[in-house]
Amino acid sequence: xxxxxxxxxxxxxxxxxxxxxxxxxxxxxxxxxxxxxxxxxxxxxxxxxxxxxxxxxxxxxxxxxxxxxxxxxxxxxxxxxxxxxxxxxxxxxxxxxxxxxxxxxxxxxxxxxxxxxxxxxxxxxxxxxxxxxxxxxxxxxxxxxxxxxxxxxxxxxxxxxxxxxxxxxxxxxxxxxxxxxxxxxxxxxxxxxxxxxxxxxxxxxxxxxxxxxxxxxxxxxxxxxxxxxxxxxxxxxxxxxxxxxxxxxxxxxxxxxxxxxxxxxxxxxxxxxxxxxxxxxxxxxxxxxxxxxxxxxxxxxxxxxxxxxxxxxxxxxxxxxxxxxxxxxxxxxxxxxxxxxxxxxxxxxxxxxxxxxxxxxxxxxxxxxxxxxxxxxxxxxxxxxxxxxxxxxxxxxxxxxxxxxxxxxxxxxxxxxxxxxxxxxxxxxxxxxxxxxxxxxxxxxxxxxxxxxxxxxxxxxxxxxxxxxxxxxxxxxxxxxxxxxxxxxxxxxxxxxxxxxxxxxxxxxxxxxxxxxxxxxxxxxxxxxxxxxxxxxxxxxxxxxxxxxxxxxxxxxxxxxxxxxxxxxxxxxxxxxxxxxxxxxxxxxxxxxxxxxxxxxxxxxxxxxxxxxxxxxxxxxxxxxxxxxxxxxxxxxxxxxxxxxxxxxxxxxxxxxxxxxxxxxxxxxxxxxxxxxxxxxxxxxxxxxxxxxxxxxxxxxxxxxxxxxxxxxxxxxxxxx
Ligand code: ACM
Ligand code: ZN
Numbered sequence: 065x066x067x068x069x070x071x072x073x074x075x076x077x078x079x080x081x082x083x084x085x086x087x088x089x090x091x092x093x094x095x096x097x098x099x100x101x102x103x104x105x106x107x108x109x110x111x112x113x114x115x116x117x118x119x120x121x122x123x124x125x126x127x128x129x130x131x132x133x134x135x136x137x138x139x140x141x142x143x144x145x146x147x148x149x150x151x152x153x154x155x156x157x158x159x160x161x162x163x164x165x166x167x168x169x170x171x172x173x174x175x176x177x178x179x180x181x182x183x184x185x186x187x188x189x190x191x192x193x194x195x196x197x198x199x200x201x202x203x204x205x206x207x208x209x210x211x212x213x214x215x216x217x218x219x220x221x222x223x224x225x226x227x228x229x230x231x232x233x234x235x236x237x238x239x240x241x242x243x244x245x246x247x248x249x250x251x252x253x254x255x256x257x258x259x260x261x262x263x264x265x266x267x268x269x270x271x272x273x274x275x276x277x278x279x280x281x282x283x284x285x286x287x288x289x290x291x292x293x294x295x296x297x298x299x300x301x302x303x304x305x306x307x308x309x310x311x312x313x314x315x316x317x318x319x320x321x322x323x324x325x326x327x328x329x330x331x332x333x334x335x336x337x338x339x340x341x342x343x344x345x346x347x348x349x350x351x352x353x354x355x356x357x358x359x360x361x362x363x364x365x366x367x368x369x370x371x372x373x374x375x376x377x378x379x380x381x382x383x384x385x386x387x388x389x390x391x392x393x394x395x396x397x398x399x400x401x402x403x404x405x406x407x408x409x410x411x412x413x414x415x416x417x418x419x420x421x422x423x424x425x426x427x428x429x430x431x432x433x434x435x436x437x438x439x440x441x442x443x444x445x446x447x448x449x450x451x452x453x454x455x456x457x458x459x460x461x462x463x464x465x466x467x468x469x470x471x472x473x474x475x476x477x478x479x480x481x482x483x484x485x486x487x488x489x490x491x492x493x494x495x496x497x498x499x500x501x502x503x504x505x506x507x508x509x510x511x512x513x514x515x516x517x518x519x520x521x522x523x524x525x526x527x528x529x530x531x532x533x534x535x536x537x538x539x540x541x542x543x544x545x546x547x548x549x550x551x552x553x554x555x556x557x558x559x560x561x562x563x564x565x566x567x568x569x570x571x572x573x574x575x576x577x578x579x580x581x582x583x584x585x586x587x588x589x590x591x592x593x594x595x596x597x598x599x600x601x602x603x604x605x606x607x608x609x610x611x612x613x614x615x616x617x618x619x620x621x622x623x624x625x626x627x628x629x630x631x632x633x634x635x636x637x638x639x640x641x642x643x644x645x646x647x648x649x650x651x652x653x654x655x656x657x658x659x660x661x662x663x664x665x666x667x668x669x670x671x672x673x674x675x676x677x678x679x680x681x682x683x684x685x686x687x688x689x690x691x692x693x694x695x696x697x698x699x700x701x702x703x704x705x706x707x708x709x710x711x712x713x714x715x716x717x718x719x720x721x722x723x724x725x726x727x728x729x730x731x732x733x734x735x736x737x738x739x740x741x742x743x744x745x746x747x748x749x750x751x752x753x754x755x756x757x758x759x760x761x762x763x764x765x766x767x768x769x770x771x772x773x774x775x776x777x778x779x780x781x782x783x784x785x
Contacts, residue, residue, distance in 0.1 A: 703754015
């Protein structure tokens with residue numbers, strides 16, 4: 065059933081004049097009242113923003129639940145089309161296939177050469193008063209047209225969609241998210257729920273991080289011991305990751321149901337059975353999403369080494385999570401695991417991890433050293449590269465492709481590997497310049513485990529501040545073009561497959577917290593991956609996000625409340641006048657003196673800490689900070705700010721001392737109290753060390769020695785009044 069919005073046309077001259085006046089008034093009103101007057105929602109409401117659209121001459125179509133559809137064209141046979149039919153029958157509109165004689169509400173034509181735009185996922189959508197027509201070369205395009213339609217329908221209270229024509233296609237082929245289901249396990253139903261929302265956002269890759277130190281989350285026939293011994297541990301992992309307590313593994317509890325989170329207060333964990341994963345893969349496929357599995361090698365492997373201690377290097381283990389690359393049984397194990405994983409997952413990619421493998425065990429291990437000699441490798445970096453290349457050969461031999469974190473570049477990268485760039489953007493840029501395919505997922509823009517608002521009101525996060533606007537601002541091509549300089553050739557961009565947001569789950573205890581960290585920042589990644597270059601408009605995007613947040617809340621998701629975002633630190637949006645502003649400042653650290661302009665520029669630090677120009681980083685050393693005010697002045701207050709974030713091991717030094725001097729030679733200590741903080745604090749705070757004084761001085765000195773406390777941290781500004 066559908067309702068056609070009709071406009072009555074009486075053919076008397078008088079009525080035409082009235083209609084014209086009425087129409088002109090509506091046109092004028094439309095500037096104030098938007099969609100309601102123009103008659104229905106328009107495509108600027110769609111997130112991600114469509115590539116092109118034009119309005120038609122007024123009128124709208126009202127799309128109601130249980131509307132009829134007809135699939136036409138050469139592309140409507142086969143499994144994908146069948147799955148699409150099932151999707152249409154069950155999607156929020158619960159459409160029904162039109163009877164033969166009936167004129168359908170939505171005509172969907174799928175077939176090769178239906179559209180000139182051959183990009184996978186391209187579609188054309190025409191909304192007319194008499195109905196809707198969709199054209200696409202493949203099922204993916206038709207699926208995305210339906211997503212646009214669902215958003216348009218939901219954006220108007222009465223389901224009215226203004227007549228228009230949309231021509232849309234994705235900017236990038238890869239528009240993904242990564243879920244870390246290891247540090248905290250998330251059950252099968254939760255993953256299906258996220259896939260459904262990813263599909264609404266036209267995202268098409270879900271990378272599952274299935275193995276890591278804290279667990280092995282995939283049950284395989286070839287290695288049943290891995291979930292029996294490596295998927296459960298003493299509650300809570302959270303305590304391990306953030307406090308560095310040692311991991312204590314536990315056997316699989318009896319009665320555990322695969323695909324669910326187990327937590328009896330003593331033992332915590334879980335894993336997916338192959339049946340769970342088949343269900344996830346099939347559900348995702350009907351929503352045009354490919355699941356990419358990650359099996360970590362050679363690092364991040366405490367769970368594996370717990371079940372297989374024979375995979376450790378010989379000799380002393382400086383690191384407890386890296387397998388030996390001198391032992392053949394390690395490769396035999398991985399080959400049988402990868403074979404079974406490749407058989408299970410239809411995707412062409414297998415993610416092999418490759419990140420953060422510390423090399424010290426290999427340096428000390430006679431077997432690794434033997435391998436280096438036998439294979440004529442230069443060092444342990446080439447040994448890692450040897451391991452990755454060997455895995456790649458095996459994976460390629462099964463007709464698939466290796467993808468890995470950007471450390472796989474170290475020691476030389478094999479020709480066919482695809483790089484997932486996470487340590488800033490440099491690794492990805494370098495790989496693209498070497499003609500490797502790359503997915504950009506830089507921690508500086510796309511790490512969704514970082515906090516998204518003022519840290520004092522947010523749950524504990526792995527890093528302090530990555531708000532929606534910063535995520536949205538990422539333009540993946542800028543760094544590539546800048547790095548190429550005069551050598552830039554646009555054809556290099558064919559290696560930029562797309563973008564991915566990563567949600568690591570060290571701090572993410574519950575399902576609702578996981579969603580909170582994902583949305584709306586995943587909306588921004590979806591728009592960056594889909595919408596044309598140069599089309600960014602943050603205020604418009606934010607408005608759409610606010611509406612979509614309300615819609616997904618009604619669907620049962622738990623997004624961050626963007627409407628009540630605090631935003632940047634209010635104290636840090638403009639410089640604070642004080643006597644130290646513009647003074648000469650010198651930073652002496654580990655015997656080296658440097659100018660310290662940052663701490664006398666008047667700017668207090670914002671919530672974002674690392675690599676932020678407002679914060680001066682210091683290491684585990686003695687630090688002396690000297691400020692020269694230029695002349696002797698009366699001083700009433702001296703203080704500074706430190707970050708305290710013990711969970712991330714940034715702390716306020718306990719032994720701060722302030723001094724003043726008139727001549728720069730003789731310094732008098734001030735009785736400004738030092739910080740004493742509780743040992744079990746976790747959360748982020750910005751703390752002031754300072755106090756009122758009553759002195760005359762030209763020179764102010766701050767000294768602290770963090771070495772003996774093993775503290776490192778950040779200092780913002782010296783404030784003197
Ligand atoms: C990573 O964040 N270690 C890929
Ligand atoms: Zn070894």
